[in-house]
Amino acid sequence: MVSSIALLFLVLFLTSSARSFADDFIFSGFKRASNLSLDGSARVTNDGTIQLTNETRRVMGHAFFSSPVRLLDNQHGSSSALSFSTIFVFDIITIGTGSGHGLAFVMSPSKTLPQADSGPYLGLFGAGNNGNSSNHVFAVEFDTAYIPGMFNETNGNHVGIDINSIISNISTPAGYYSNDSNKKVDLDLKMGKPIQAWIDYSANTRVLNVAIAPLSVPKPGRPLVSYTIDLSPIFKEYMYVGFSASTGKLVSSHYILGWSFRTDGIAAPLDISQLSIPQPPSASSSSNSSSKALAIKIGDITFIATLIVVGTAISIFFYLKQRAKLAETLEDWELDHPHRFRYKDLYKATKGFKETELLGRGGFGQVFKGVIKDTGEEVAVKKISNNTRQGIREFIAEIASLGRMRHRHLVELKGWCKRNEDLLLVYEFMPEGSLDTLLFDGKTSATLSWQQRFKILKGVAAGILYLHEEWEQVVVHRDIKASNVLLDSAMNARIGDFGLARLHEHGTNPHTTHVVGTLGYMSPELSRTGKPTTSSDVFAFGALLLEVACGRRPIEPDAPPMQLNLVDWVTECWARGELLGAADPRLGKFYDGEEMELVLKLGLVCCQSAPEVRPSMRRVIRYLNGDENLADDVSLVFSERESVNLASGDSCNSSCGIISTSSLNKGR
Numbered sequence: 001m002v003s004s005i006a007l008l009f010l011v012l013f014l015t016s017s018a019r020s021f022a023d024d025f026i027f028s029g030f031k032r033a034s035n036l037s038l039d040g041s042a043r044v045t046n047d048g049t050i051q052l053t054n055e056t057r058r059v060m061g062h063a064f065f066s067s068p069v070r071l072l073d074n075q076h077g078s079s080s081a082l083s084f085s086t087i088f089v090f091d092i093i094t095i096g097t098g099s100g101h102g103l104a105f106v107m108s109p110s111k112t113l114p115q116a117d118s119g120p121y122l123g124l125f126g127a128g129n130n131g132n133s134s135n136h137v138f139a140v141e142f143d144t145a146y147i148p149g150m151f152n153e154t155n156g157n158h159v160g161i162d163i164n165s166i167i168s169n170i171s172t173p174a175g176y177y178s179n180d181s182n183k184k185v186d187l188d189l190k191m192g193k194p195i196q197a198w199i200d201y202s203a204n205t206r207v208l209n210v211a212i213a214p215l216s217v218p219k220p221g222r223p224l225v226s227y228t229i230d231l232s233p234i235f236k237e238y239m240y241v242g243f244s245a246s247t248g249k250l251v252s253s254h255y256i257l258g259w260s261f262r263t264d265g266i267a268a269p270l271d272i273s274q275l276s277i278p279q280p281p282s283a284s285s286s287s288n289s290s291s292k293a294l295a296i297k298i299g300d301i302t303f304i305a306t307l308i309v310v311g312t313a314i315s316i317f318f319y320l321k322q323r324a325k326l327a328e329t330l331e332d333w334e335l336d337h338p339h340r341f342r343y344k345d346l347y348k349a350t351k352g353f354k355e356t357e358l359l360g361r362g363g364f365g366q367v368f369k370g371v372i373k374d375t376g377e378e379v380a381v382k383k384i385s386n387n388t389r390q391g392i393r394e395f396i397a398e399i400a401s402l403g404r405m406r407h408r409h410l411v412e413l414k415g416w417c418k419r420n421e422d423l424l425l426v427y428e429f430m431p432e433g434s435l436d437t438l439l440f441d442g443k444t445s446a447t448l449s450w451q452q453r454f455k456i457l458k459g460v461a462a463g464i465l466y467l468h469e470e471w472e473q474v475v476v477h478r479d480i481k482a483s484n485v486l487l488d489s490a491m492n493a494r495i496g497d498f499g500l501a502r503l504h505e506h507g508t509n510p511h512t513t514h515v516v517g518t519l520g521y522m523s524p525e526l527s528r529t530g531k532p533t534t535s536s537d538v539f540a541f542g543a544l545l546l547e548v549a550c551g552r553r554p555i556e557p558d559a560p561p562m563q564l565n566l567v568d569w570v571t572e573c574w575a576r577g578e579l580l581g582a583a584d585p586r587l588g589k590f591y592d593g594e595e596m597e598l599v600l601k602l603g604l605v606c607c608q609s610a611p612e613v614r615p616s617m618r619r620v621i622r623y624l625n626g627d628e629n630l631a632d633d634v635s636l637v638f639s640e641r642e643s644v645n646l647a648s649g650d651s652c653n654s655s656c657g658i659i660s661t662s663s664l665n666k667g668r
């Protein structure tokens with residue numbers, strides 16, 4: 001506490017120098033600056049920084065140079081953008097872990113940006129005008145929150161260029177290139193220390209360069225972002241230049257410490273030593289303070305005691321505040337989609353997560369059947385327990401994206417809820433259960449007909465294609481298998497658990513590669529590198545094709561005389577000219593021979609060990625629909641699998657498996 005008082009006395013009374021013409025100005029601090037227009041939460045602090053937002057939720061602040069700057073050259077009938085250059089120092093301070101949403105350097109025809117919104121819009125745009133070319137807004141964003149799928153962001157710590165839209169034209173994780181090694185050094189925008197930024201636009205080359213670096217590092221020779229764009233159609237003749245920042249449910253204090261700008265030349269460098277640096281409030285309550293307090297020569301022991309008590313109280317206050325912030329960031333992610341359920345409602349719906357309502361237990365947790373009281377809607381509630389806080393936090397960010405996925409072959413994620421260490425995901429209820437149960441559960445008397453099986457496989461393929469190619473970003477499922485294929489009342493296939501493998505990934509230590517996947521469905525390169533790709537999903541789908549056609553699991557550890565590897569077994573049946581002998585004996589003769597042959601061969605094509613020769617899902621669907629002929633690929637498979645031991649004389653019609661332990665080991 002005493003150190004904060006000392007700090008107050010130590011504040012430097014800087015004189016801000018502001019020169020008077022519009023196209024060249026410099027602020028070495030903003031104390032008594034009369035040339036700024038502030039609105040929203042923006043204010044100039046006592047020590048001469050612009051605080052665009054404090055840690056209040058859902059606010060935005062703007063700070064513009066009060067006079068407009070001329071940015072178009074209208075000389076020869078056509079107007080072209082002028083060069084400009086700017087240097088500024090910003091500082092983003094956050095108590096707790098959830099930092100948001102970021103700040104931006106902005107050039108705009110208006111000083112107030114009337115349609116702008118807080119939260120992820122950074123006070124630049126709003127739902128009503130985002131992407132409208134009549135905005136004439138150019139911005140460079142320094143964004144500390146990540147909302148997947150919506151704003152073309154790379155991560156929760158990026159620099160982006162925004163033109164008329166908060167959806168960045170280009171976005172790059174924050175960092176700088178060091179001169180010596182030309183290596184990119186990561187830089188955490190929200191580290192709570194000042195960061196210097198340089199933005200330069202050349203009218204001749206039409207190249208926009210952006211660089212950032214900590215104060216200790218001079219301007220890097222190589223910019224972080226270099227983007228070629230003609231700003232002539234974006235600019236109006238006169239534009240206001242300044243800064244914008246916003247908070248949402250995630251909050252930070254956003255500061256600008258100094259600023260230099262000029263058109264048609266290089267902005268004057270800032271004198272770093274003149275800038276005052278905002279202090280995070282928690283610094284004044286650290287443990288050093290009390291020892292310093294004791295060091296002052298004050299005879300009055302009760303005064304010291306009072307100091308200690310007050311100091312402790314303040315420490316506790318900040319500790320609690322920090323804890324509250326931490327909890328908040330977990331609870332209050334910027335989510336409208338999907339719906340967030342109340343724990344109470346889910347508790348009631350599942351009769352208190354009663355054992356009798358348990359539908360199954362998977363790699364990620366237990367699944368309960370539930371009926372939502374208000375609507376009478378049947379749902380499946382997946383309860384994922386004992387997660388690390390970090391894992392959940394990042395995963396919740398992804399729920400926003402998963403919840404917007406809609407496809408008739410995906411199980412819809414209806415909502416979520418988080419309570420303590422439990423994450424609850426609410427899905428549509430699938431009355432017919434999983435493909436795995438239907439194929440292998442002895443209790444199911446009726447076996448699936450071939451027609452049903454073929455339709456299910458086509459549905460699964462369509463669902464995977466959506467994840468791979470038709471959604472706004474590529475989603476690798478990572479755990480395609482029969483138990484993740486669910487069936488609705490019309491026996492249509494619906495893929496479940498998509499995106500969940502990411503939860504696992506987020507939760508694990510990056511230094512230990514934890515492979516997500518299921519033995520028998522896992523491609524050799526996935527078990528080797530741990531890096532899932534769309535072709536590892538294709539491999540898993542190939543294993544599923546064989547499984548459904550043969551009615552056997554991809555790997556049967558107990559098959560006599562030894563373990564059975566389905567891929568090798570089908571290959572061997574084929575080599576012996578008895579491909580159809582691999583068909584599920586429970587089907588009897590009731591199947592279409594051509595379709596069966598197609599599914600078996602396609603299964604082998606998808607399960608080739610070299611990922612680059614596996615077909616894409618789009619191609620797989622063309623094969624399944626008969627739009628394309630499999631012949632060429634098939635000869636390829638054969639040459640690859642020639643090495644399989646064909647010596648065994650076992651008949652493929654018997655259920656007795658032939659072994660290839662080497663390929664079994666590959667699957668681990």
Ligand SMILES: *[C@@H]1O[C@H](CO)[C@@H](O)[C@H](O)[C@H]1NC(C)=O
Binds near residue numbers: 021
């Ligand atoms: C900037 O402020 C100074 C004094 O505070 C004033 O004299 C000057 O005209 C202002 N410049 C502009 C461009 O408004």
Ligand SMILES: *[C@@H]1O[C@H](CO)[C@@H](O)[C@H](O)[C@H]1NC(C)=O
Binds near residue numbers: 041054055056
């Ligand atoms: C933020 O600023 C507003 C007014 O500008 C003030 O009322 C509020 O208390 C401040 N909040 C914090 C957390 O400092």
Ligand SMILES: *[C@@H]1O[C@H](CO)[C@@H](O)[C@H](O)[C@H]1NC(C)=O
Binds near residue numbers: 128129133
């Ligand atoms: C873009 O903004 C202009 C002016 O506000 C408005 O007239 C126009 O309808 C908007 N266009 C779209 C597509 O929203």
Ligand SMILES: *[C@@H]1O[C@H](CO)[C@@H](O)[C@H](O)[C@H]1NC(C)=O
Binds near residue numbers: 163168169229
């Ligand atoms: C990028 O900027 C241009 C303006 O030149 C804009 O028309 C375009 O929509 C933006 N987005 C992409 C993805 O290029």
Ligand SMILES: *[C@@H]1O[C@H](CO)[C@@H](O)[C@H](O)[C@H]1NC(C)=O
Binds near residue numbers: 167168170171172
């Ligand atoms: C998203 O950003 C990337 C580069 O960061 C760019 O290539 C792409 O065009 C952008 N997409 C959209 C839709 O703006």
Ligand SMILES: *[C@@H]1O[C@H](CO)[C@@H](O)[C@H](O)[C@H]1NC(C)=O
Binds near residue numbers: 218
């Ligand atoms: C890096 O190079 C640029 C120009 O090439 C120079 O201005 C800058 O001072 C250099 N930085 C360091 C740390 O040497």
Ligand SMILES: *[C@@H]1O[C@H](CO)[C@@H](O)[C@H](O)[C@H]1NC(C)=O
Binds near residue numbers: 288
């Ligand atoms: C606490 O003490 C350490 C070393 O004694 C010092 O580096 C640090 O800056 C101090 N912190 C504060 C808030 O005074």
